Amino acid sequence: MSIKIENHKYDVLVVGAGGAGLNAAQVASQHVKTAVISEVYPTRSHTISAQGGIAAALGNLEPDNWHWHMFDTVKGSDYLCDQDSAEYMCRMAPEMIIALEHLGLPFNRTAEGKIAQRPFGGHTAEYGKRPVKRACYVADRTGHAMLQTLYEKSVAQGTEFYSEFYALELIKNGDAVVGVLALDLQNGGLHMFHAKAVIFATGGNCRIYETNSNAHINTGDGLALAMRAGFSWCDAESFQFHPTGVYTAGNLITEGVRGEGGILLNGKGERFMEKYAPTIKDLAPRDIVSRSMQKEILDGNGAGPDKDHILLKIDHIGKEAILEKLPGIHELSLVFAGVDCIKDPIPVVPTAHYQNGGIPTNYLGQVVTMKGGKEVDVPGFFAAGECAANSVHGANRLGTNSLLDLVVFGRTTGEQAAQYAKENGFTELPENAGSEGVALLNKFANGTGKNTFGPLYTKLTKTMQKNVGVFRTEELMTTARKDLIELESLIEDYTVADKSSVYNLDLVEALELNNMILVARAATEGALARKESRGGHYRDDYPDRDDKNFLKHTDITSNGKDIKVDYRAVRLKPLTVESFEPKARVY
Numbered sequence: 396m397s398i399k400i401e402n403h404k405y406d407v408l409v410v411g412a413g414g415a416g417l418n419a420a421q422v423a424s425q426h427v428k429t430a431v432i433s434e435v436y437p438t439r440s441h442t443i444s445a446q447g448g449i450a451a452a453l454g455n456l457e458p459d460n461w462h463w464h465m466f467d468t469v470k471g472s473d474y475l476c477d478q479d480s481a482e483y484m485c486r487m488a489p490e491m492i493i494a495l496e497h498l499g500l501p502f503n504r505t506a507e508g509k510i511a512q513r514p515f516g517g518h519t520a521e522y523g524k525r526p527v528k529r530a531c532y533v534a535d536r537t538g539h540a541m542l543q544t545l546y547e548k549s550v551a552q553g554t555e556f557y558s559e560f561y562a563l564e565l566i567k568n569g570d571a572v573v574g575v576l577a578l579d580l581q582n583g584g585l586h587m588f589h590a591k592a593v594i595f596a597t598g599g600n601c602r603i604y605e606t607n608s609n610a611h612i613n614t615g616d617g618l619a620l621a622m623r624a625g626f627s628w629c630d631a632e633s634f635q636f637h638p639t640g641v642y643t644a645g646n647l648i649t650e651g652v653r654g655e656g657g658i659l660l661n662g663k664g665e666r667f668m669e670k671y672a673p674t675i676k677d678l679a680p681r682d683i684v685s686r687s688m689q690k691e692i693l694d695g696n697g698a699g700p701d702k703d704h705i706l707l708k709i710d711h712i713g714k715e716a717i718l719e720k721l722p723g724i725h726e727l728s729l730v731f732a733g734v735d736c737i738k739d740p741i742p743v744v745p746t747a748h749y750q751n752g753g754i755p756t757n758y759l760g761q762v763v764t765m766k767g768g769k770e771v772d773v774p775g776f777f778a779a780g781e782c783a784a785n786s787v788h789g790a791n792r793l794g795t796n797s798l799l800d801l802v803v804f805g806r807t808t809g810e811q812a813a814q815y816a817k818e819n820g821f822t823e824l825p826e827n828a829g830s831e832g833v834a835l836l837n838k839f840a841n842g843t844g845k846n847t848f849g850p851l852y853t854k855l856t857k858t859m860q861k862n863v864g865v866f867r868t869e870e871l872m873t874t875a876r877k878d879l880i881e882l883e884s885l886i887e888d889y890t891v892a893d894k895s896s897v898y899n900l901d902l903v904e905a906l907e908l909n910n911m912i913l914v915a916r917a918a919t920e921g922a923l924a925r926k927e928s929r930g931g932h933y934r935d936d937y938p939d940r941d942d943k944n945f946l947k948h949t950d951i952t953s954n955g956k957d958i959k960v961d962y963r964a965v966r967l968k969p970l971t972v973e974s975f976e977p978k979a980r981v982y
């Protein structure tokens with residue numbers, strides 16, 4: 396592997412081209428020289444597969460307002476979300492939808508031509524009284540429409556793209572973040588991106604679970620790179636298990652199906668959610684529905700010969716409605732479950748879907764770190780989207796709040812980073828810039844060990860699925876810890892069969908696996924330390940929420956070998972409900 400490194404200089408460098416990265420980029424490039432690097436071509440980022448919608452209290456079909464939206468977000472998060480960020484996001488939501496519409500996003504419409512809205516899990520009117528139609532959508536392909544729109548806008552705005560570039564190391568000089576070392580997948584070349592400000596928008600990490608709804612690239616690279624650079628991962632133990640993944644495959648069946656009237660049935664044909672959430676039933680928040688489904692299966696009430704799944708029935712809304720509002724789901728069920736949902740129910744199981752935490756930031760997306768017991772801003776470092784924790788989702792994200800999070804905090808980080816770049820010069824690269832990334836790359840490229848990707852990845856995902864899943868206990872998670880420590884040593888004795896430098900995906904898999912082992916270990920340590928149940932983190936041995944001891948964020952760091960679990964205060968104070976100053980709007 397060559398060690399010649401090509402150099403680039405940008406005011407703002409965005410890592411990741413999903414909804415968060417592209418919105419940050421299109422905003423930043425209106426003001427300063429901006430580039431995006433992305434492991435995949437931008438429109439292949441996971442945002443493309445978002446289905447159900449994006450939340451905003453527009454009140455187009457029935458009364459709604461952002462206070463109710465914020466209430467749902469805080470309650471849905473099981474009170475672990477930072478309320479300044481939640482207020483900011485919910486207040487900004489209607490304005491963001493209009494901004495997206497003006498960029499050309501083709502939302503579905505009502506008969507009068509207004510943006511259409513549908514109900515979604517946990518979205519209610521009048522502080523929990525009844526479900527409300529709050530999710531704006533483009534059929535069941537909302538993310539697809541959003542990503543294309545934002546990509547077009549970024550290109551039009553002059554953003555420079557480095558597609559199929561894989562970030563290897565986040566570079567710091569002193570306290571400041573100053574750049575990123577990346578590998579060009581097309582030819583194996585190394586590139587140093589020196590930047591005044593870096594925005595991480597690297598997405599999620601649910602590929603660490605055996606059954607998951609995520610794209611192959613969702614391996615938590617951004618978190619691993621940030622942790623190796625000394626930053627923390629907030630609420631690492633907090634994952635969302637989406638109730639309706641296709642049985643055996645894991646692919647997502649949007650909550651929009653239940654929003655349109657779909658219901659869950661157990662093997663006896665009973666609508667069991669009436670028992671667990673009598674008011675909002677099948678549209679209860681995801682953590683509640685997933686646990687209820689799992690409980691039905693464990694109690695022997697599952698469907699099918701092995702009684703190991705649940706049925707999602709939608710045929711009663713009619714062929715026309717299914718083909719108009721849920722065409723993607725119709726196709727997906729045919730391909731992955733072999734079921735025509737116009738006639739038959741879809742077999743489903745909970746699937747690992749979303750990481751609720753991320754790299755900790757303030758409510759504008761500036762990364763924060765602990766220094767002398769105090770939270771301080773990291774110069775030149777911002778994060779948005781699923782890899783970030785601002786933290787609007789706390790211990791459980793509401794459906795359609797992620798796409799909203801991407802655009803709201805994509806915009807603030809784009810603005811903040813551009814402003815930062817205008818006000819500050821370049822901080823020099825340190826002398827050894829990139830040496831860690833190069834060493835890591837060489838280690839895997841030249842390794843001649845016994846182990847390869849397949850068996851190690853299988854071991855990783857199986858242990859996470861079984862031991863750090865929907866139901867967790869000390870005993871199960873201690874087994875996961877043991878397995879992960881073993882994996883940490885197995886990956887030291889590894890070989891990459893492909894020795895070429897052209898699209899060496901064998902090598903990329905090794906680097907990703909290395910990141911996933913760190914990410915899984917951090918998640919497990921966080922989960923072991925949180926001796927309570929909250930949101931998606933449910934412990935059979937501590938079934939209650941314990942606000943006295945655990946109304947705080949987990950803050951995990953790693954020195955490369957050991958994992959350290961610490962805590963940070965939850966920002967329980969809203970921004971100021973009365974005199975809202977949208978400070979983020981610097982332009």
Ligand SMILES: Cc1cc2nc3c(=O)[nH]c(=O)nc-3n(C[C@H](O)[C@H](O)[C@H](O)COP(=O)(O)OP(=O)(O)OC[C@H]3O[C@@H](n4cnc5c(N)ncnc54)[C@H](O)[C@@H]3O)c2cc1C
Pocket residue numbers: 410411412413414415416432433434435437440441442443444445446447448449450537538560561562563596597598599608609610612613616617647649748749779780781782794795796797798799801
């Ligand atoms: C199937 C599915 C359906 C969903 N539906 C909805 C929905 O209807 N509504 C909703 O609100 N949310 C939904 N979500 C959640 C939401 O779509 C995601 O949380 C969100 O799209 C993540 O966006 P992002 O911009 O943070 O990252 P992503 O879109 O995941 O993009 C990550 C980017 O980071 C880049 N990257 C990663 N690692 C590296 C590296 N090492 N080097 C360079 N680049 C790197 C990738 O190339 C990619 O461009 C859904 C999620 C899934 C999986």
